[in-house]
Amino acid sequence: MNDNTHDSLRGVAMLSLGISIGVYCLHLYYSCYPLFLDLQLTGRLGDKLAEELGRTGLFNSGLMCKLFILMFLFLACLGHRGRTELRGSLRRLKVMMALGFLLYFGSSVIFARLGSPAVTASSYCVVTTAGWLLLLVSAIRIKRHLISPHSDDDIFGKRKAGFPQEERMITSEYALHLRGKYRLLGRERSSSINFLNPRRGMLIMGSPGSGKSRFIIEPFLAQCMAKGHTLFVYDFKFDALTRLTWNLFRHYRGKYPSDTGFFCINFKDVGRSHRCNVVEPSTLRLVSDAIGASRTIFLSINRTWAQQEGKFFVESPINILAAVIWYLRKHNNGKYCTLPHAIELLQTRYDWLFSVLRTEPEIRTLIQPFIDAFANKSMEMLDGQMASAKIPLARLASPEVYYILTGNHLSLDLNDPDKPKILCLGGDPTRREALGPILSLYIDQISRLCNAPDRLPFALICDEFATVRATNVLTLFATARSNNVIPILAVQDLSQLRTQYTREEADAVLNISGNFICGQTAGETARWVSERFPKVMKDRSSVSSNSSDTSVSVTPQWEEAITPATLAMLSSGEFVGVTADDPDVEAPLKGFHARIVREELKVGSEKLPIINYPVDEESLQQHFAAIRRDMELLVEREFKKLVQDEGMRGLVVR
Numbered sequence: 001m002n003d004n005t006h007d008s009l010r011g012v013a014m015l016s017l018g019i020s021i022g023v024y025c026l027h028l029y030y031s032c033y034p035l036f037l038d039l040q041l042t043g044r045l046g047d048k049l050a051e052e053l054g055r056t057g058l059f060n061s062g063l064m065c066k067l068f069i070l071m072f073l074f075l076a077c078l079g080h081r082g083r084t085e086l087r088g089s090l091r092r093l094k095v096m097m098a099l100g101f102l103l104y105f106g107s108s109v110i111f112a113r114l115g116s117p118a119v120t121a122s123s124y125c126v127v128t129t130a131g132w133l134l135l136l137v138s139a140i141r142i143k144r145h146l147i148s149p150h151s152d153d154d155i156f157g158k159r160k161a162g163f164p165q166e167e168r169m170i171t172s173e174y175a176l177h178l179r180g181k182y183r184l185l186g187r188e189r190s191s192s193i194n195f196l197n198p199r200r201g202m203l204i205m206g207s208p209g210s211g212k213s214r215f216i217i218e219p220f221l222a223q224c225m226a227k228g229h230t231l232f233v234y235d236f237k238f239d240a241l242t243r244l245t246w247n248l249f250r251h252y253r254g255k256y257p258s259d260t261g262f263f264c265i266n267f268k269d270v271g272r273s274h275r276c277n278v279v280e281p282s283t284l285r286l287v288s289d290a291i292g293a294s295r296t297i298f299l300s301i302n303r304t305w306a307q308q309e310g311k312f313f314v315e316s317p318i319n320i321l322a323a324v325i326w327y328l329r330k331h332n333n334g335k336y337c338t339l340p341h342a343i344e345l346l347q348t349r350y351d352w353l354f355s356v357l358r359t360e361p362e363i364r365t366l367i368q369p370f371i372d373a374f375a376n377k378s379m380e381m382l383d384g385q386m387a388s389a390k391i392p393l394a395r396l397a398s399p400e401v402y403y404i405l406t407g408n409h410l411s412l413d414l415n416d417p418d419k420p421k422i423l424c425l426g427g428d429p430t431r432r433e434a435l436g437p438i439l440s441l442y443i444d445q446i447s448r449l450c451n452a453p454d455r456l457p458f459a460l461i462c463d464e465f466a467t468v469r470a471t472n473v474l475t476l477f478a479t480a481r482s483n484n485v486i487p488i489l490a491v492q493d494l495s496q497l498r499t500q501y502t503r504e505e506a507d508a509v510l511n512i513s514g515n516f517i518c519g520q521t522a523g524e525t526a527r528w529v530s531e532r533f534p535k536v537m538k539d540r541s542s543v544s545s546n547s548s549d550t551s552v553s554v555t556p557q558w559e560e561a562i563t564p565a566t567l568a569m570l571s572s573g574e575f576v577g578v579t580a581d582d583p584d585v586e587a588p589l590k591g592f593h594a595r596i597v598r599e600e601l602k603v604g605s606e607k608l609p610i611i612n613y614p615v616d617e618e619s620l621q622q623h624f625a626a627i628r629r630d631m632e633l634l635v636e637r638e639f640k641k642l643v644q645d646e647g648m649r650g651l652v653v654r
Contacts, residue, residue, distance in 0.1 A: 012075070013075070013076045013077075013078070014076070016072045016073075016075035016076040017072070017073070017076035019072045020069050020070075020072035020073040020076060023065070023068060023069050023072070024069045024132060027065050027066075027069065028124075028125050028128070028129075032121035032122075032124060032125055063105070063108075066104065066105060069132075070104070070135065073132070073135060073136060073139070074139060077136070077139040077140050077143055078143065090142070093138050093141050093142050094138075094142075096134055096137070096138040097134070097135060097138035097139065097142065099131075099134055100131045100132070100133075100134030100135035100138055101131070101135065102131070103127050103128070103130050103131030103134065104128060104131030104132055104134075104135060105131070106127075106131075107124050107127040107128040107131065108124075161183070161566075162182060162183045162184040162185065162593070163184070163536050163561050163591065163593070164184065164589060165182050165184075165189075165191045165589055165591070165592050165593070165594065166191060166192055166193070166194060166587060166588075166589040166590075166592070167189065167190060167191050167192060168192060168194075169192040169194065170192075170194045170196060170585060170587055171194075171585075172196045172197070172582050172584070172585045174196075174197065174198060174199055174227075174457070174484070174486065175194060175195060175196045175197075175198075175585075176195040176198050176219075176220055176223050176224075177192060177193065177194055177195070177223070178192075178193040178195075178215075178216070178219060178596055179191075179192060179193070179596070179597040179599070180192075180193055180592065180594030180595060180596050180597055181594055181595045181597060182592070182593060182594040182595070191592060191594050193577070193579065193592050193594065193596075194579060194581075194587055195515050195579050195580070196579065196580065196581045196582045196585050196587055197481075197514065197515075197580045197581060197582040198220075198486045198488070198515060198580075199480065199481040199484060199485065199486050200477070200481055200513075200514025200515060200580045201476065201477035201480075201487050201489075201512060201513040201514050201515065202220075202486070202487065202488045202489070202513065202514075202515040202516070202517070203489055203491070203509060203510065203513040203515070203516040203517070204216050204217070204488070204489065204490040204491070204516075204517045204518075205490075205491055205492065205493055205494075205516070205517070205518045205519065205521055205525060205529070206490075206492065206493075206517075206518060206519025206520055206521060206575070207492055207493065207519065207520050207521055207522075208492060209520075209572055210519030210520045210521075210570070210572055210573075210575075211519060211572045211573040211574075211575075211596070212463070212490050212519060213240070213241070213463055213490070214573075214598065215573050215575070215596040215598050216490070216517055216575070216596070217241070217461060217463055217488070217490060218241075218244060218598075218601065219598065219599070219601075220459075220461065220488060221233065221241070221244065221245060221248065221461060222248055222601050222603075224459040224461075224486065225245075225248045225249065225251075225252045225255070225422075226252055226255065227255070227457070228252070228255035228256050228457075229456070229457045229458060229459045229486070230260075230414050230415040230420045230421060230422060230450075230456050230457065230458045230459070231245070231414070231422045231423070231458070231459050231461070232414055232422075232423050232424075232425070232443075232446050232450070232458070232459070232460045232461065233245050233422075233423070233424045233425070233461045233463075234425050234427070234439070234443060234461065234462040234463060234464075234465070234468070235266075235424055235425065235426050235427065235463065236427040236429065236463055236464035236467055237427070237429060237463075237464075238266050238268055238269075238426030238427055238428065239266070239268075239269075239272075239426060239608060241424065241461075241463060242264055242266070242424040242426055242608065243605065243606075243607065243608060244601070244603075245262075245422065245424050246262060246264070246424075246606070246608055246609075247603045247604045247605060247606055248601070248603050249262050249422055250603070250604070250606070251603040251604070256420065257420055259419065259420070260420045260421065260422065261410065261419070261420075261421050261422070262421075262422050263276075263409065263410045263421055263422065263423045263424070264423070264424045264426065264608060264611075265404065265423065265424070265425050265426065265442070266424075266425070266426030266427075266428075267400050267401060267404060267426070267428060267431070267435055267438075268426060268428045269608075270400050270403065270404065270615045270620070271610050271611065271615050272608045272609070272610055272611055273404055273426075273611060274404075274407070274409040274410060274611055275403065275404050275405075275406065275407020275408065275409050276404070276405070276407060276408070276409060276410050276411075276412065276442075277337070277338050277339075277405060277406060277407065277408055278293075278339060278405060278412070278438065278441050278442050278445055279293055279325055279329075279337060279338060279339055279342075279441075279445075280334075280337070280408070280411060280412070281329050281333070281334030281337045282411070283411075283412065283413075283445060283449060284325070284326070284329050284337070287322070287326050287362050287363065287366075290322040290323075290325040290326040290329065291318065291319070291322040292444070292448075292472075293322070293325060293441060293444070293445070294317075294318045294319075294321040294322040294325065295318050295322075296437070296440050296441050296444045296469070296470070296471070296472075297321065297339075297393075297437045297438075297440070297441055298314075298317055298318050298321070298389075298392060298437075299469055299471075300436050300437040300440040300441075300468065300469040301392040301395065301436070301437050302392060303469070303499065303500060306469075306501065306502050306505075307502060313384065313385070313388055316369070316370075316385040316388060316389070317385070317388045317389030317392070319366040319367070319369075320346070320366070320367065320370060320385070320386070320389050321342060321346070321389055321393070322363075322366060323357055323360075323363040323366040323367050324342045324345050324346055324357065325337065325339075325342050326360065326362060326363050327345075327356070327357050327360050327363060328341055328342060328345065330360055330362075331360075331634075336630060336631070336634065338405055338406045339396070339405050339438075339441075340397075340401070340402040340405050340406055340627050341406070341627055341630065341631055343393045343394075343396060343397060344627055344628045344630075344631040345631045345634070345635070346386075346389060346390055346393065347390065347628075347631075348631070348632075348635045350370075350374055350382070350386070350653075351374070351652075351653050351654065352635050352636075352639045353635065354367060354370060354371050354374060354653040355639055355642055355651060355652045355653045356634075356635055356638045356639060356642070358371070358651045358653065359638070359642070359648065359651055369385075370382060370385060370386075371653055373385070374653060375653070375654075392437075395433065395434050395437075396434065396437060396438060398434070398624075399617075399620035399621055399623065399624040400620060401434075401435075401438065402620075402623060402624050402627055403615070403620050403623050403624075405438070406623070406627065409611075410423070412442070412445050412446050412449050412450075413449045413450065413452075413455075414446060414449075414450055414458060415450050415455040415456040415457070415458040415485075416455065416456075417454075417455065417456055420456055423446070425439060425442055425443070427439055427464075427467065427468075432467060436467065436468055436469070439467075439468050440468040440469045440470045443460075443462065443468055443470035443472075443473060444470045444471065444472040444473070445472075446460070447460065447470060447472035447473045447475070447476055448472045450483075450485060451472075451475070451476060451479060451480050451483050451485055452483060453482075453483055455483060455484070456484075457484040457485075457486070458483075458484065458485045458486070459485075459486040459488065460473070460476065460485065460486070460487050460488065461488045462488070462489050462490065463490045464490065464491070464492075465489040465490060465491050465497075466491045466492065466496040466497050466499065466500045466501075467500070468500070469500050469501065471501070471505065473487060473489070474501075474505055474508060474509055477508075477509065477512040477513055477514075478512055489509070492521075493521050493522075493523070493524075493525040494506065494510065494523075494524050494525040494528060495523065495524065495525070497509065510528065514580030515577070515578070515579050515580045516529070516532070516577050516578055517575050517576075517577035518567065518575060518576050518577060519570055519572075519574065519575050520567065520568065520569075520570040520571070520572070520574075521567050521568070522564070522567065522568045525567075526564035526567040526568060527564050529562065529567055529576065530560060530562050530563055530564050530566075530567065532578055533560065533561040533562045533576075533578070533591055534561065534591070535559060535560055535561060536559060536560075536561045561591065561593075562576050562593060566593075571595070573595055573596050573598070574593075574594070574595045574596070575592075575593075575594065575596060576591075576592065576593040577591070577592055578590050578591050578592075579592070639652075
């Protein structure tokens with residue numbers, strides 16, 4: 001705005017103020033003429049002006065006259081550009097204006113009082129003038145307050161924050177949705193968060209208590225089951241999600257084929273757990289499958305080993321356990337091919353163990369370094385190799401673990417069209433170190449078996465994913481879309497993910513995930529999330545004030561849509577994120593920052609059914625001892641066969 005425009009506005013403001021003051025003075029002169037007469041303040045000019053304006057009817061109604069005066073007063077305030085104060089309370093100014101209206105319009109009741117005309121008129125003049133001045137001052141200050149970008153009630157700029165978000169619900173075959181509320185230009189609006197292609201991977205992040213499970217995972221779980229998807233749920237804090245899944249399955253039972261089964265595996269309540277052999281023979285088609293299972297177990301037990309893959313004392317325990325698993329897979333049609341049997345077989349004396357394993361040609365290369373060390377009497381090195389396998393595996397040896405891992409209630413190909421399944425895997429925070437390797441192996445095996453063509457749609461939901469190390473899940477983000485697999489992973493932040501996985505693996509998950517949702521977080525995670533949002537164009541206002549004038553300049557600038565500070569101050573249930581669309585169904589607005597509106601899931605709260613009742617401590621101990629005895633008898637029997645068979649006697653390690 002140039003100087004000529006400023007001068008024109010100032011001239012209009014001064015003219016309006018002059019009209020308001022002039023008419024107001026004539027109104028007092030006309031209404032309180034006896035007072036001015038007693039004070040000898042009347043004159044021919046004033047009488048003439050009052051008489052002429054009175055003929056127009058302006059003074060016939062006191063209310064209409066005051067409204068006329070007030071109209072020009074407000075016009076003067078709109079054009080006023082005097083010095084502004086950058087601090088002030090808008091609430092106090094509103095109270096001041098309300099008081100001004102009360103005095104200005106309520107002063108007319110003074111004439112209804114009986115008394116001296118001079119006192120009545122004087123009181124009317126004082127009260128009305130006080131109201132007029134309050135309206136003038138409050139109107140000017142409120143106008144300054146509104147044009148000033150430094151309002152005290154918006155010190156963080158929330159009124160100008162926000163960006164346009166999708167408000168339509170866009171549907172597709174695999175789409176998942178969340179309802180939310182967001183703010184744009186100071187107004188709250190409803191939004192629909194459309195995850196049109198969750199098969200491209202979904203990553204959920206947020207500090208503890210941010211609402212990941214309640215506001216994100218539970219609605220996604222219900223929507224997947226409403227679509228009839230086969231399902232795997234990792235419930236770290238068993239049995240919160242498991243019980244919800246069970247009741248949802250009962251509610252949506254009609255969406256699934258009649259032969260669909262619900263299964264639950266947990267080590268906290270054995271009576272309500274199914275039994276499942278995590279290395280079931282049919283799932284091990286090649287030696288590499290046994291090596292992969294062994295690697296998952298050991299890298300989950302020893303997290304630092306992930307940074308040292310390929311080194312001697314890392315690969316040695318992986319190879320010996322893989323050899324034992326594959327031997328049990330081939331022996332007697334896999335009758336003893338379970339992880340507990342493999343652990344017990346490793347406890348056998350060296351010469352008997354190596355001799356028996358040597359009978360399986362496919363694993364001779366895996367065990368040959370151990371045999372050479374034994375033959376060369378390098379017992380110190382051999383003891384170190386074997387101890388690096390036995391000591392970590394000893395943590396897994398417990399009656400409950402052995403009991404569950406040696407059953408066959410279900411297979412892990414959950415999305416098999418002939419036998420669809422829903423499986424919940426329960427964790428136990430108090431036994432995280434002991435159960436972590438087993439839980440990781442379960443998740444890895446499920447990821448490998450379900451990521452196959454010609455299967456039913458499958459959703460894999462892992463809450464607190466950073467408590468396990470399942471590297472096969474990471475490949476789902478890159479390869480599972482064509483097989484209709486929906487991977488949904490929830491972690492607290494980037495640093496937690498890197499404690500369980502390598503930096504490269506963690507970065508791959510972050511960069512490949514097509515959809516991500518983030519609640520309250522800070523540090524490197526907040527910076528990474530902030531960079532995923534495009535910048536938005538915002539008007540940057542600045543106020544320049546001096547003793548006689550105030551100028552406001554507005555400059556458009558590119559600013560971050562979501563800052564790390566914004567992420568650090570999110571409330572529980574408030575999330576930001578970016579969604580991925582589908583080639584056939586595009587979404588123009590993919591970013592969101594909203595408070596999630598959660599719909600209550602009215603599906604009941606029935607407890608999990610009892611499956612293995614009764615299971616007492618004595619039965620568990622007997623089963624535990626039977627597995628050890630089976631391996632002792634197997635080794636003794638097979639070793640005697642080698643010694644007695646002249647053709648096989650050369651395989652005996654001495």
